[in-house]
Amino acid sequence: xxxxxxxxxxxxxxxxxxxxxxxxxxxxxxxxxxxxxxxxxxxxxxxxxxxxxxxxxxxxxxxxxxxxxxxxxxxxxxxxxxxxxxxxxxxxxxxxxxxxxxxxxxxxxxxxxxxxxxxxxxxxxxxxxxxxxxxxxxxxxxxxxxxxxxxxxxxxxxxxxxxxxxxxxxxxxxxxxxxxxxxxxxxxxxxxxxxxxxxxxxxxxxxxxxxxxxxxxxxxxxxxxxxxxxxxxxxxxxxxxxxxxxxxxxxxxxxxxxxxxxxxxxxxxxxxxxxxxxxxxxxxxxxxxxxxxxxxxxxxxxxxxxxxxxxxxxxxxxxxxxxxxxxxxxxxxxxxxxxxxxxxxxxxxxxxxxxxxxxxxxxxxxxxxxxxxxxxxxxxxxxxxxxxxxxxxxxxxxxxxxxxxxxxxxxxxxxxxxxxxxxxxxxxxxxxxxxxxxxxxxxxxxxxxxxxxxxxxxxxxxxxxxxxxxxxxxxxxxxxxxxxxxxxxx
Amino acid sequence: xxxxxxxxxxxxxxxxxxxxxxxxxxxxxxxxxxxxxxxxxxxxxxxxxxxxxxxxxxxxxxxxxxxxxxxxxxxxxxxxxxxxxxxxxxxxxxxxxxxxxxxxxxxxxxxxxxxxxxxxxxxxxxxxxxxxxxxxxxxxxxxxxxxxxxxxxxxxxxxxxxxxxxxxxxxxxxxxxxxxxxxxxxxxxxxxxxxxxxxxxxxxxxxxxxxxxxxxxxxxxxxxxxxxxxxxxxxxxxxxxxxxxxxxxxxxxxxxxxxxxxxxxxxxxxxxxxxxxxxxxxxxxxxxxxxxxxxxxxxxxxxxxxxxxxxxxxxx
Numbered sequence: 001x002x003x004x005x006x007x008x009x010x011x012x013x014x015x016x017x018x019x020x021x022x023x024x025x026x027x028x029x030x031x032x033x034x035x036x037x038x039x040x041x042x043x044x045x046x047x048x049x050x051x052x053x054x055x056x057x058x059x060x061x062x063x064x065x066x067x068x069x070x071x072x073x074x075x076x077x078x079x080x081x082x083x084x085x086x087x088x089x090x091x092x093x094x095x096x097x098x099x100x101x102x103x104x105x106x107x108x109x110x111x112x113x114x115x116x117x118x119x120x121x122x123x124x125x126x127x128x129x130x131x132x133x134x135x136x137x138x139x140x141x142x143x144x145x146x147x148x149x150x151x152x153x154x155x156x157x158x159x160x161x162x163x164x165x166x167x168x169x170x171x172x173x174x175x176x177x178x179x180x181x182x183x184x185x186x187x188x189x190x191x192x193x194x195x196x197x198x199x200x201x202x203x204x205x206x207x208x209x210x211x212x213x214x215x216x217x218x219x220x221x222x223x224x225x226x227x228x229x230x231x232x233x234x235x236x237x238x239x240x241x242x243x244x245x246x247x248x249x250x251x252x253x254x255x256x257x258x259x260x261x262x263x264x265x266x267x268x269x270x271x272x273x274x275x276x277x278x279x280x281x282x283x284x285x286x287x288x289x290x291x292x293x294x295x296x297x298x299x300x301x302x303x304x305x306x307x308x309x310x311x312x313x314x315x316x317x318x319x320x321x322x323x324x325x326x327x328x329x330x331x332x333x334x335x336x337x338x339x340x341x342x343x344x345x346x347x348x349x350x351x352x353x354x355x356x357x358x359x360x361x362x363x364x365x366x367x368x369x370x371x372x373x374x375x376x377x378x379x380x381x382x383x384x385x386x387x388x389x390x391x392x393x394x395x396x397x398x399x400x401x402x403x404x405x406x407x408x409x410x411x412x413x414x415x416x417x418x419x420x421x422x423x424x425x426x427x428x429x430x431x432x433x434x435x436x437x438x439x440x441x442x443x444x445x446x447x448x449x450x451x452x453x454x455x456x457x458x459x460x461x462x463x464x465x466x467x468x469x470x471x472x473x474x475x476x477x478x479x480x481x482x483x484x485x486x487x488x489x490x
Numbered sequence: 491x492x493x494x495x496x497x498x499x500x501x502x503x504x505x506x507x508x509x510x511x512x513x514x515x516x517x518x519x520x521x522x523x524x525x526x527x528x529x530x531x532x533x534x535x536x537x538x539x540x541x542x543x544x545x546x547x548x549x550x551x552x553x554x555x556x557x558x559x560x561x562x563x564x565x566x567x568x569x570x571x572x573x574x575x576x577x578x579x580x581x582x583x584x585x586x587x588x589x590x591x592x593x594x595x596x597x598x599x600x601x602x603x604x605x606x607x608x609x610x611x612x613x614x615x616x617x618x619x620x621x622x623x624x625x626x627x628x629x630x631x632x633x634x635x636x637x638x639x640x641x642x643x644x645x646x647x648x649x650x651x652x653x654x655x656x657x658x659x660x661x662x663x664x665x666x667x668x669x670x671x672x673x674x675x676x677x678x679x680x681x682x683x684x685x686x687x688x689x690x691x692x693x694x695x696x697x698x699x700x701x702x703x704x705x706x707x708x709x710x711x712x713x714x715x716x717x718x719x720x721x722x723x724x725x726x727x728x729x730x731x732x733x734x735x736x737x738x739x740x741x742x743x744x745x746x747x748x749x750x751x752x753x754x755x756x757x758x759x760x761x762x763x764x765x766x767x768x769x770x771x772x773x774x775x776x777x778x779x780x781x782x783x784x785x786x787x788x789x790x791x792x793x794x795x796x797x798x799x800x801x802x803x804x805x806x
Contacts, residue, residue, distance in 0.1 A: 032762075034528065034572035034573060034574075034766065035572070035573060035574050041528050041529065041530075042528065042529050042530025042531070042532060042533065043528070043530070115536070115540065116540050116544070117537060117540065118529065118537060118540055118541045118544065119537065120528075120529040120530050120532055120533050120537070121532045122533070122534050122536075122537045123532065123534055171574045172573075172574060172575060186657075186658075186659045186754065187573065187580065187583055187584075187754060188583075188584065188657075188753075188754020188755070188758060188759065189656055189657055189658075189659070189752070189753075189754045190656070212656060212752075213752070214655060214656075214752045215749060215752070216749045216750055216752065218639055218750065219642075219654070219655045219749070219750055219751065219752050222639075222642045222643070222646060222647060222654040222655065223654045223655050223656070223752070225647050225654075226642075226646045226647050226650060226653070226654040227650075228653060228654050228655065228656065376522075376765060377527065377765065378520075378521070378522025378523075378524075378526075378527050378765065378766070378767045379521045379522050381522065381523070381526045381527055381530075381531075382521045382522045382523055382526065383521060385526075385531055386523070386526055397531075399531075399532065
C-alpha cells in the first residue's frame with residue numbers, strides 16, 4: 001500500500017513537472033531583418049523583431065493603434081501646440097547599463113535629423129525645432145509648427161530611444177530599454193532574446209523568445225504543424241488556414257493591419273489624368289470577389305486611403321459600387337476605345353500577383369486589356385516609386401495614417417490637388433481633437449471623390465498560433481510583434 | 491608537371507577576372523538602388539544621398555570596380571550593405587552549413603549510386619537491373635524540393651523524428667547540427683544518386699565489353715574479381731567527373747532545397763542578396779563560387795590523372 005501511494009505520488013510529481021507552463025516562445029516570420037536598428041532602415045522585419053521587445057520610445061502604440069505612454073510617463077502640450085513637455089520615467093537603464101534620461105532623448109532626436117542621418121522616416125522629425133533638458137527627467141520638445149500626429153509619430157519604431165554608446169553597433173548588437181535583451185542572431189535562421197531582469201516595467205512572463213525566419217509557405221506550414229514554431233503572426237499560406245482551423249491544437253487569429261491595398265494609377269499619364277477613367281476603373285472592380293479570390297476571403301473593402309480601424313474612419317465603400325455598365329459608359333464618355341491596353345506592375349506579394357490576375361479579368365469585362373508585369377521589389381522601387389515610370393501597379397501602403405502622401409509635391413502616383421493640400425495643412429495644424437477627426441473625414445472624402453488611385457481593400461492579418469498561447473496581438477496597427485504580455489495557459 | 495600547374499593557375503586567374511568583370515557589369519545594368527531598398531518608401535532624397543555616400547555608391551563605376559578588386563587582393567571582401575557585417579564573415583557562417591551539407595549529400599549519393607550501378611551492370615538485363623534502373627529513372631524525374639517536402643511530411647510531421655526546418659548552428663553541438671542536415675542531404679542526394687547510378691552502370695557495362703576484361707577472365711579471374719579489379723576502376727573516370735560537377739552544383743545550386751528546409755546556406759544568401767541588391771555580396775559570391783567550381787574541376791582533373799595515367803601526358 002505504501003509503495004503504491006509512493007508510486008502515485010511520484011507519478012503526480014512527474015505529471016506536475018510536465019504540465020508546468022512553458023516559458024519560452026518561438027515566433028515565425030517570413031522575412032529576416034537585414035539588421036536590428038529600426039532607426040536606420042525601413043524593413044518591417046526590423047520592427048517585427050525589436051519594437052516594444054528590445055527598443056522603446058517616449059510613446060508607444062498599443063494593440064488597438066492608440067498612443068500610450070512608454071518611456072515618458074506623461075506629457076503636456078502648450079495651447080499653441082508647439083511645445084511638448086515630457087515627464088520621463090526615472091531609474092530606467094539600457095541593457096548595457098547606460099542610464100536613460102533627457103540627454104538620451106535629445107541625442108536620439110538630434111541624431112535622426114542630422115545631415116548624415118539614415119533614418120528611413122526622417123520627415124517625422126522634421127517639425128522638431130529643438131529638444132532641451134530643464135532637468136534630467138524632463139524633456140521639452142519645441143516644434144516649428146503644430147503637428148497633430150506628433151505623439152503618434154514619436155511612437156514609431158524609427159523614433160525609439162538609442163544610447164549614444166551603442167548607436168553605432170545596434171545593427172548587429174541591439175541595445176535598448178525594453179523587456180527583452182538581445183542574446184544572439186544566427187544569420188539566416190533566428191534571433192534570440194532573453195528576459196531583461198532589470199526592466200523598469202512589469203516583468204514579462206516569458207523567459208526567452210526566438211524569432212525564426214521561414215520564407216517558404218510550405219515550410220512555414222510544416223514548421224507550425226511540427227511544433228517548431230509556436231506562433232506565426234503573419235502566416236504566408238492563407239490556403240492552409242482551414243487545416244489549422246479544424247485542428248484543436250491551433251488557434252487562427254484574424255486581425256487587421258494598416259495595409260491599404262490600392263490599384264495605384266499614374267495620374268500624370270494618359271488616360272489616368274482623366275477623372276472619368278479613374279472612376280470607371282473603380283466601378284469596374286468587384287472588391288468582394290477580389291478579396292475572395294486573391295486573399296482567401298480575408299480583408300475588408302475600403303473606399304479611401306484609410307483603414308476602418310483608424311480614428312475618424314468614414315465608410316466610403318459605397319461611392320463606387322461594382323457596376324461594369326457604368327464603368328463602360330464612363331470610359332466611352334472619356335473616349336477610351338474598347339481594347340485599350342494598360343500595363344499593371346506587380347511586386348512580389350501575393351495580394352499583388354494574385355490580385356493582378358483577378359483585376360485583369362475584371363478590367364477585361366469593361367474593355368480594358370491589362371498587361372501584367374511581375375517585378376521584384378528593387379525594380380518596383382526604382383522604376384515605379386522613384387522614377388514614376390508606370391501606368392498602374394498594385395501595392396499595399398502599410399504605413400499608419402499616411403494621408404500625407406497625397407499632399408506631397410512629388411509622389412509616385414502624381415496626384416496634385418491644391419484643395420487636398422490645403423485641407424491636409426489644416427489637419428496638421430489642428431489642435432482640437434474633434435476638429436482633427438472631422439478633417440480626417442474630409443480628407444478621406446476628397447480622395448474618394450477624386451479617386452487618384454482605386455482603393456481596394458485593407459489587408460488582413462492572418463496568423464496561426466498554438467491554442468494555449470495568450471496575449472498575442474490580433475491586429476497589426478504597426479509592424480511589431482510585442483511579446484511582453486504573452487504567456488502560456490496551463 | 492610544373493608547367494601544367496602554371497598553365498592551369500593562369501587559366502584560373504583569368505577566368506576569375508572575367509567572371510568578376512561580367513558580374514560587376516551585369517549588376518550595374520540591373521535596375522534597383524540598394525539605398526532605396528534599404529530606406530523604403532518614406533525616405534527623403536537627402537537621406538538616400540547620405541546612405542549612398544556611406545555605402546560608397548556615389549563613386550563612378552570604374553572606381554568602385556577597382557576598389558573592389560584591390561580589396562579582394564588584400565583579402566578585404568567588403569561590408570554587406572544590408573547586414574552591415576564583413577562579407578567574409580557572412581560567407582564563413584554560410585559555408586559552415588553549405589560545405590558540410592554538400593559533402594554529406596555527395597557521400598550519401600556516391601555510397602548509394604556506385605554499388606547500385608555496379609550491381610545493375612553486373613546483372614544487366616535481369617529483373618533486378620530493370621527494377622533498380624526503373625527506380626533510378628523515377629529518381630531522376632523527381633525534383634529535389636518536392637522530395638524535400640515529402641520527407642518533411644513523413645519524418646518531421648507524421649513521424650516526429652527530425653526537425654522540419656532550420657539549422658540550430660554547430661554551436662549547439664554536432665548531433666543537433668547533423669540532425670537538421672539529414673533530411674535536406676537526403677533530398678539532395680537521392681536525385682543525384684539516381685543520375686550517378688545510371689552513369690556508373692553505363693560506364694561499367696562499357697568496360698565489361700573491353701578486351702582487357704576478357705583477358706582477365708581468360709587468365710582465370712572470377713567474374714567478381716574481373717569486375718571489381720579491372721572493370722570498375724576503368725569505369726570510374728566519367729563517374730568522378732560527374733561527382734565533381736555535382737559537388738559544384740551542391741555548393742550553390744541548392745537555393746530551392748535551402749528554402750524548403752529554411753537553411754541559412756550560401757544558395758539562399760546569393761538569392762537574398764540579389765533580391766535586396768546587396769551588390770557587394772553578390773559580386774563576392776559569384777567570384778568565390780566561380781573560383782570553387784574551377785578548383786573542383788581542377789581537383790577532378792588531378793583525380794582523373796591519378797586514376798588514368800594516360801591523362802597525364804601533355805596534349806591528352
